Amino acid sequence: MRVVKTVDEMQQASRECRMTGRKIAFVPTMGALHEGHLSLVETAKESADVVAVSIFVNPTQFAPNEDFESYPRDTERDLGILQEMGVDFVFTPTAEEMYPDDHTFFVDEEKISKTLCGVSRPSHFRGVATVCTKLLNIVLPDFLVVGMKDAQQAIILNRLIRNLHFPTELVVAPTVRDEDGLALSSRNKKLTESQRVEALKIYQSLKTAKELTEKGTTNTDRLIAEVTNRMNSLRLRVIYVKAVSLDDMSDIREVVPGQTLIAVAAWVDQIRLIDNIVV
Numbered sequence: 001m002r003v004v005k006t007v008d009e010m011q012q013a014s015r016e017c018r019m020t021g022r023k024i025a026f027v028p029t030m031g032a033l034h035e036g037h038l039s040l041v042e043t044a045k046e047s048a049d050v051v052a053v054s055i056f057v058n059p060t061q062f063a064p065n066e067d068f069e070s071y072p073r074d075t076e077r078d079l080g081i082l083q084e085m086g087v088d089f090v091f092t093p094t095a096e097e098m099y100p101d102d103h104t105f106f107v108d109e110e111k112i113s114k115t116l117c118g119v120s121r122p123s124h125f126r127g128v129a130t131v132c133t134k135l136l137n138i139v140l141p142d143f144l145v146v147g148m149k150d151a152q153q154a155i156i157l158n159r160l161i162r163n164l165h166f167p168t169e170l171v172v173a174p175t176v177r178d179e180d181g182l183a184l185s186s187r188n189k190k191l192t193e194s195q196r197v198e199a200l201k202i203y204q205s206l207k208t209a210k211e212l213t214e215k216g217t218t219n220t221d222r223l224i225a226e227v228t229n230r231m232n233s234l235r236l237r238v239i240y241v242k243a244v245s246l247d248d249m250s251d252i253r254e255v256v257p258g259q260t261l262i263a264v265a266a267w268v269d270q271i272r273l274i275d276n277i278v279v
């Protein structure tokens, strides 16, 4: 496994792979790896000859009041795990390498990034789209592998690849959950035991929505009301519960089976969590 720190070296290595006809699958991460990330690496291994993973806590996707400084970081452990999994390249640039002093360029999506998490985190997807554009230009992958856990991000990246004509195919892998249903997230490391109990209500509420649709409820207002009601408590505060189209994140009034995403964001005390389910 080769650990690469500079843009030039990564581009050079990727070009060499491509010149020898090997396909590259790329998994971007912010590190503090868990089984969710590892499932993406497995998918990447199945998709291509060469697997590249990036570990970069991207400052531009955090607002000044967010948890950039306290975001979990454990690069040594991450590298050990990736080595064991047989990853070929790990790209671990510094912030200066990715954003030099003369950096004045950003990539802004103007529609699907403005809803759901884009409402309460208005600069977040601008940071995500910018860093992913850079990473695609650096790693030059044939496949970009991302998780359904961040469904809005996946849909924005799908649009980014198409709208900006990247010669890359998006692969979206399913959400990996703990045995109790909690969606794995690097931020789960911050949860105390009692906060975790609160966090569990998120997926339980989403499952209720799915059960209701299976019993015939199609009105999404009802589903949203049920999910919101089941989630809200003193320590679990709903930021949003929305029923949206998987296609473009637009609001859906009547469930279109298999095409409707119930997406939620909530605070467990000061920790922001997201999750979703397709109904």
Ligand code: AMP
Residues within 6 Å of the ligand: 028, 029, 030, 031, 035, 036, 037, 039, 040, 145, 146, 147, 148, 149, 150, 173, 174, 175, 176, 177, 183, 184, 185, 186
């Ligand atoms: P992050 O390190 O949080 O930026 O996530 C890196 C990638 O891992 C993104 O594509 C996420 O959607 C994906 N991911 C995060 N958590 C999970 C999970 N529980 N299951 C599947 N993929 C995940």
